[in-house]
Amino acid sequence: MKVSVQKYDPSKDDAPYMREFEVEYHDNMTVLEALVQINDNQEPLVFDYSCRGRTCGRCAMALNGQACLACVTLVSENGKNEVTPLPGFPIVRDLIVDKTKMTDRIASIMVRQRAYPLELEEVLAPVDAETYKKIDPLEHCARCGVCTASCPVVAEIGMKNYIGPAGMIAIGLRYYDPYDQGDRIVEAVQNGMYNCTQCGTCDMVCKALEIDHQSLYKDLRAAAQERGLAPKEA
Amino acid sequence: MDGSKQGSAGKNGLSRRAFLEGGALTASVMALGAGLAGMAGCSNGASSSSGTTKEGTPSAEVGAGGSATGTPYEVYETDICIIGGGLAGIQAAMEAFDQGKNVIIVEKGPHGFGGVAGYNWDQFINFTRDDLPWDESGDFVLNELTNKKIAKATYEGWNHEQRNLLLNNSRLDNDLYQRDPETGEIQPLFDLPTLYGIYRGFPRHMLDKLGATGLKILDHTLASDVVVQDGTCTGVMGIHIPTGTFRVIRAKSTVCCTGASCWMYGWNTVAPMSINSPDNTGDIDAAAFRHGCALEGSEFFQNDLINIEPKGIAASFVSGIGADSGCCEYICDAEGNYFFKGMDYTTLNKITFTQAIAKCISEGHGTENGGVYVDFSTPEAFASIGETYIRNIELWKDVFGIDVEGIKLECGLEAYEHGGNPVVDETLMVEGLPGLFHARGGGYCGSQGGSSVNVAARNGAYATKKAIEYAEGVSLPPLDNDVVMAEYGRVYGLFDRSGGKRPQEIRRAIQMACYDACQPDRETSRMQAGIDELARIRKEDMPSMTLGDDSRVYNTDWKCAIENYNLLDIAEASAKAALFREETRGHMFRSEFPEQDDENWLCNVIEYYNDGDITCEKKAVVELDS
Numbered sequence: 085m086k087v088s089v090q091k092y093d094p095s096k097d098d099a100p101y102m103r104e105f106e107v108e109y110h111d112n113m114t115v116l117e118a119l120v121q122i123n124d125n126q127e128p129l130v131f132d133y134s135c136r137g138r139t140c141g142r143c144a145m146a147l148n149g150q151a152c153l154a155c156v157t158l159v160s161e162n163g164k165n166e167v168t169p170l171p172g173f174p175i176v177r178d179l180i181v182d183k184t185k186m187t188d189r190i191a192s193i194m195v196r197q198r199a200y201p202l203e204l205e206e207v208l209a210p211v212d213a214e215t216y217k218k219i220d221p222l223e224h225c226a227r228c229g230v231c232t233a234s235c236p237v238v239a240e241i242g243m244k245n246y247i248g249p250a251g252m253i254a255i256g257l258r259y260y261d262p263y264d265q266g267d268r269i270v271e272a273v274q275n276g277m278y279n280c281t282q283c284g285t286c287d288m289v290c291k292a293l294e295i296d297h298q299s300l301y302k303d304l305r306a307a308a309q310e311r312g313l314a315p316k317e318a
Numbered sequence: 319m320d321g322s323k324q325g326s327a328g329k330n331g332l333s334r335r336a337f338l339e340g341g342a343l344t345a346s347v348m349a350l351g352a353g354l355a356g357m358a359g360c361s362n363g364a365s366s367s368s369g370t371t372k373e374g375t376p377s378a379e380v381g382a383g384g385s386a387t388g389t390p391y392e393v394y395e396t397d398i399c400i401i402g403g404g405l406a407g408i409q410a411a412m413e414a415f416d417q418g419k420n421v422i423i424v425e426k427g428p429h430g431f432g433g434v435a436g437y438n439w440d441q442f443i444n445f446t447r448d449d450l451p452w453d454e455s456g457d458f459v460l461n462e463l464t465n466k467k468i469a470k471a472t473y474e475g476w477n478h479e480q481r482n483l484l485l486n487n488s489r490l491d492n493d494l495y496q497r498d499p500e501t502g503e504i505q506p507l508f509d510l511p512t513l514y515g516i517y518r519g520f521p522r523h524m525l526d527k528l529g530a531t532g533l534k535i536l537d538h539t540l541a542s543d544v545v546v547q548d549g550t551c552t553g554v555m556g557i558h559i560p561t562g563t564f565r566v567i568r569a570k571s572t573v574c575c576t577g578a579s580c581w582m583y584g585w586n587t588v589a590p591m592s593i594n595s596p597d598n599t600g601d602i603d604a605a606a607f608r609h610g611c612a613l614e615g616s617e618f619f620q621n622d623l624i625n626i627e628p629k630g631i632a633a634s635f636v637s638g639i640g641a642d643s644g645c646c647e648y649i650c651d652a653e654g655n656y657f658f659k660g661m662d663y664t665t666l667n668k669i670t671f672t673q674a675i676a677k678c679i680s681e682g683h684g685t686e687n688g689g690v691y692v693d694f695s696t697p698e699a700f701a702s703i704g705e706t707y708i709r710n711i712e713l714w715k716d717v718f719g720i721d722v723e724g725i726k727l728e729c730g731l732e733a734y735e736h737g738g739n740p741v742v743d744e745t746l747m748v749e750g751l752p753g754l755f756h757a758r759g760g761g762y763c764g765s766q767g768g769s770s771v772n773v774a775a776r777n778g779a780y781a782t783k784k785a786i787e788y789a790e791g792v793s794l795p796p797l798d799n800d801v802v803m804a805e806y807g808r809v810y811g812l813f814d815r816s817g818g819k820r821p822q823e824i825r826r827a828i829q830m831a832c833y834d835a836c837q838p839d840r841e842t843s844r845m846q847a848g849i850d851e852l853a854r855i856r857k858e859d860m861p862s863m864t865l866g867d868d869s870r871v872y873n874t875d876w877k878c879a880i881e882n883y884n885l886l887d888i889a890e891a892s893a894k895a896a897l898f899r900e901e902t903r904g905h906m907f908r909s910e911f912p913e914q915d916d917e918n919w920l921c922n923v924i925e926y927y928n929d930g931d932i933t934c935e936k937k938a939v940v941e942l943d944s
Contacts, residue, residue: 093869093871094871095869095870095871096869110629111628112627112628112629112630112718113630114588114628114630114631116588116630117587117588117629117630120587120588121587123822123874124822124823124826127866128820128866128867128873128874128875130867130872130873130874131874133588133596134427134431134432134433134436134437134595134596134597135436135437135439135595135634135635135636135637136588136589136630136631136634136636136637137437137631137634137635137636137637137638137710137713138636138637138713139437139438139439139636139637140431140436140437140438140595141431141438142427142428142431142436155588155630155631155634155637156631156637156713156717157717158717158718176560176871176872177560177869177871177872178872180872183428184428187428187430187431188529191430191525191526191529191530192526192529192530194491194522194523194526195491195526195527195529195530196491196523196527201489202485202488202489203485204479204482204484204485207484207485207488207495207504208484208504210497210501210502210503210504211494211497211502212502213497213498213499213500213501213502215502216494216497216499216502217499219493219494220494220497220499220518223438223440223493223518223520224438224440224709225438226438227430227431227438227522257493261493261494262494263488263493291713291716291717293709293712293713293716294709
């Protein structure tokens with residue numbers, strides 16, 4: 085099986101280049117397995133991974149131009165396997181990109197806004213069941229960046245103008261969070277919610293299969309509408 | 319970092335002259351020359367700031383020692399250095415933050431994504447609902463080999479409210495925990511006076527909260543050694559992986575919060591037979607070991623049963639399908655015998671679960687890949703799949719086209735924790751190395767060890783409390799440049815090798831040999847072969863280990879090579895201790911010694927390192943009155 089991989093060492097190379105490798109295929113072979121095999125047996129290849137199960141997000145990259153998680157994406161025994169870094173982020177080395185422009189923003193959104201610390205009685209009290217059912221799937225966002233790298237709106241207008249699906253998940257999680265006291269609807273609008281075209285690409289590529297991005301977007305828009313925060317033309 | 323050009327000497331001209339003046343250089347490093355010129359950001363300490371480090375906290379003074387000597391490394395100073403931003407490290411950092419201390423956190427991975435805490439996983443948390451004395455609590459493992467002084471001190475280090483992780487983690491921004499989807503009522507798995515346990519504790523929320531404290535986090539930084547001056551630990555040294563810059567973090571006290579070293583436990587295609595992270599290579603345990611500190615508990619691992627196929631997600635907790643003692647009725651051997659049936663289930667715990675499976679495999683009834691089957695062919699069996707694995711059922715269908723319902727799934731025993739750790743006193747200070755404290759969820763001499771999330775948390779906070787008390791009584795000595803340059807020479811000297819095996823090849827050999835000696839079905843000749851192989855690797859492979867990559871920028875060959883020294887030392891200590899303990903106890907079954915032998919082995923085993931020679935000794939269990 086042939087696998088080609090983009091390599092680039094910014095301290096040495098003028099530009100990224102592709103290298104092709106012959107890989108011994110086995111059933112259900114993942115992109116990550118192919119990369120480890122090449123790195124172990126052929127030549128150094130720089131990539132990162134940790135959990136092997138779509139929760140840490142560290143192996144986000146692209147296969148045949150499509151952003152994916154290498155740990156849970158299969159290679160094709162007889163087809164094209166072109167592995168490149170996660171699109172839209174600066175390359176550190178080979179398949180490693182710097183995602184902090186996304187992950188740092190998400191981390192700061194995720195910090196709960198509250199006037200006073202939670203007490204145990206609040207934690208133990210029942211919550212609205214519908215709210216729980218909306219939050220629970222969002223907890224599984226790995227912040228891998230596959231959705232954001234695949235988002236056509238982010239590609240066109242940049243994360244400055246639309247934070248991208250992973251950022252919206254963070255805003256939505258704290259919007260639903262009954263313990264959070266911040267104004268997350270303003271935050272959603274500030275972060276470009278209305279630039280999202282609701283095309284559904286994020287739902288197609290996300291491996292946290294329980295997440296339904298579209299219904300989150302609908303809820304956030306409805307709340308913004310109610311607050312009078314929808315743009316005039318929307 | 320922004321991917322900009324790396325590689326020219328820094329503003330100060332990396333000053334090869336200054337480097338050579340550093341002294342304590344080996345000949346091999348002096349020959350490095352070219353390598354040095356390639357080192358990025360050889361500043362005199364002004365942190366070569368990159369987008370991946372958190373800058374600008376008032377807590378950390380930067381650049382003291384380096385600027386005085388013009389040496390080619392960064393120097394940071396602080397009160398408390400915490401190594402590892404995981405389950406223990408988060409609480410360690412929050413304790414120091416609460417006390418207003420200056421803190422630097424050193425993290426090998428990207429902050430928020432490192433180690434097992436960096437998996438965004440559905441974590442089970444547990445604590446004691448009622449305020450019980452330490453020896454009546456069901457929230458941790460207390461058994462015949464546990465160090466009772468440590469168990470008592472760390473349990474009592476937090477009060478009842480602090481031990482309540484439901485509250486503690488909620489205050490660190492964790493969300494709702496598991497609820498009844500119809501009523502919204504909180505839904506613990508256990509709600510007993512001695513034990514409360516519940517799912518949905520996602521640790522990444524706590525890492526976000528930690529980031530928001532403004533404490534200085536040096537991530538992507540591989541700690542390769544502790545700084546030891548006059549027999550005292552005064553910080554840590556290592557490599558900033560994206561740039562290859564050498565970093566020295568000076569601290570009055572240092573708290574090691576790294577996870578265990580399970581990355582040594584075998585190899586499938588992308589991971590060992592362990593749910594742990596590639597970050598778990600025992601770096602600081604090994605550093606302390608080489609500085610003369612003893613290790614203990616290394617012969618013990620803790621196991622769970624989990625899928626072997628598909629290979630790419632073998633032993634992955636967060637995508638795999640596993641079985642615990644709740645599924646034992648559905649576990650069968652290669653011939654279809656359901657060997658748990660008829661067992662007295664009152665004796666069933668994690669240890670007897672592992673021992674029964676290891677015995678089955680030892681007696682020749684294991685599957686082709688050395689496992690057993692979990693038979694999900696009945697609805698009852700399928701319904702017994704644990705909470706953690708349920709979301710993976712759809713993933714298997716989506717990615718691999720495998721429907722777990724109705725199949726016999728081949729599973730093996732993965733090591734979710736290693737029992738080994740440096741010997742510590744009841745303040746969690748490493749014996750023989752004042753200034754270095756140690757906190758982890760597993761270990762501390764139990765034959766079941768860990769790991770448990772709540773123990774990691776309270777040990778992290780407790781060790782830091784003690785580290786702060788210690789720091790208040792000491793002042794940092796001037797930086798001994800010879801100490802720094804010796805370690806600098808060791809790690810940069812790795813570029814000056816040729817003709818040997820690449821670190822990845824040696825890594826696989828270490829992992830396979832370690833597995834032969836340490837997996838639960840322990841048979842003496844196979845264990846001895848593993849030990850012999852580790853000795854051969856040490857003698858033949860390591861001295862000529864050769865990097866396939868000469869770049870200073872994110873060089874994973876280099877990282878692998880540095881870690882290999884740590885993995886090899888811990889693997890050999892563990893393998894020798896495993897062979898030394900001639901009985902069956904904990905998560906293993908020794909066919910030649912099938913019984914627990916309290917007469918001879920009601921003791922801990924400790925290991926010493928002496929210039930590459932590792933020896934084992936018995937050590938009495940620490941009781942309250944000892």
